[in-house]
Amino acid sequence: MTAALFPHPLLSAAIATVWILLANEPTPGAIVLAAIVGVAIPKFTSVYWPGRPRVRNPRMIVEYTLIVLWDIVVSNVQVARLVLFRRPETLRSRFVTIALDLDSPEAITVLAGTITMTPGTLTADYDPDGHTLKVHCLHAPDPDEVVATIKERYERRLRSIFR
Amino acid sequence: MTPAEMNLVAELAVSALLVAGGIFLLVGSYALARLPDTMQRLHGPTKSTTLGIGGVLIASMLYFLLAEGTLSIHELLITLFLFLTAPVSANLVAKAYMRRGGPQAGAGRTTHGRPTP
Numbered sequence: 001m002t003a004a005l006f007p008h009p010l011l012s013a014a015i016a017t018v019w020i021l022l023a024n025e026p027t028p029g030a031i032v033l034a035a036i037v038g039v040a041i042p043k044f045t046s047v048y049w050p051g052r053p054r055v056r057n058p059r060m061i062v063e064y065t066l067i068v069l070w071d072i073v074v075s076n077v078q079v080a081r082l083v084l085f086r087r088p089e090t091l092r093s094r095f096v097t098i099a100l101d102l103d104s105p106e107a108i109t110v111l112a113g114t115i116t117m118t119p120g121t122l123t124a125d126y127d128p129d130g131h132t133l134k135v136h137c138l139h140a141p142d143p144d145e146v147v148a149t150i151k152e153r154y155e156r157r158l159r160s161i162f163r
Numbered sequence: 164m165t166p167a168e169m170n171l172v173a174e175l176a177v178s179a180l181l182v183a184g185g186i187f188l189l190v191g192s193y194a195l196a197r198l199p200d201t202m203q204r205l206h207g208p209t210k211s212t213t214l215g216i217g218g219v220l221i222a223s224m225l226y227f228l229l230a231e232g233t234l235s236i237h238e239l240l241i242t243l244f245l246f247l248t249a250p251v252s253a254n255l256v257a258k259a260y261m262r263r264g265g266p267q268a269g270a271g272r273t274t275h276g277r278p279t280p
Contacts, residue, residue, distance in 0.1 A: 076210050076213065083198070088199050089199075091198075123257075
């Protein structure tokens, strides 16, 4: 019964939240409409969403979000300094390849997005055969360190969220 | 309460956020002009611009909270959409560039190590 009504509980919650944010005021009318939309859309589109991400460890989600937000601020300052105060010829830009330990497509998408938003790195390509991400670094004197940071800081946490 | 009645601290906070946001937006766009290589240029709009927009959005929320006394939550939605679209569009540009054989031809000068095919 619950599964028939809520094929994707997380999607329902997300749609309802976005609807309330769009209304910009949590009036009773908006909340009722949000509930209707949140139930109806996942139900009618569930055919197109066969898989369902399993998300665990809510504490880790909060921790991950805070870390990423902090890193975005730091990365902006770093990139701004590189752009403004370094001659472009002296930047050591390069590609690095990251072998993934994550399995679910959702986790890989989140990791790829995170890499793009955080310090001096940008996800350029995903290779499904080798199960690797190709990442471009704006300034990386030591490529191994970049890979180690990404794996330790982001991928380890994502693994405990999407299990 | 009208904007004129906002106290000085609130005005300063909102202005500081707007100026900081504007600076980061400017740097992000300047990176496009300054960096020589397509892959490097992608770093400007995906990063500096995020913080720039973030600063402007926080300033907007703060303004409506302090000057108008209403809680405005539209801005969170803009942030969400920005976080969804920025990595995807950067990824598409990068992919298109690499499929066209870009890194070997254009970036040999500045980007060391080419992607394996």
